[in-house]
Amino acid sequence: MTWVKDVLRPDTLSSAKRNAPEKSGAFLRLWPGLRRFVQSGHGAGRKIQRKSENRQAQKLLEKNVMPVEISEIAVDCRNPMLVARFWCEVLDYRVLEEAVGIVSIARVPRRPGEPILCFAQVPEDKTIKNRLHLDVCPSSSTQQEEVDRLLALGANYADVGQSDDDNWVVLMDPEGNEFCVLSGSI
16 A cells, blocks of 8 residues: 555655554545545655645645535435435435425434435426436345335336346436445445
């Protein structure tokens, strides 16, 4: 494994970071973008080419913060309450807020880092396959048992070009938003 301290010049790191214990991934968790840079092979013993990248990485390491977190996932739909109720049943979430044309749901109590799902009313129907979708994974049942449960809640099978050999099942919520049911536990 390549460490951030191997990518950055040691003289650019604060003494606290330079002398920090090497815990598995401790340095890479500080900046996910740098993790991709290192894993792509660009960081193995090489210096970062642009000084601005080096300064940005140094500032993030010194602050010990992540650049962003996903706080909400927004889903456009015609009937926000219908879709929100479906996803509440799927994920064991509760309605947090309901306003004109928008419903927000989440697990109660919320887990750190777990995003809120927001369903926003739009005038148009869904016309093409989603470019972003959710994957759900059964935590206390088999994949087929979970698929059967979701079908009973109002989901339908979706064909997005998957093969019979795939280890996931593609379904869609009551308004046609695709999601996958994975076969293994996370």
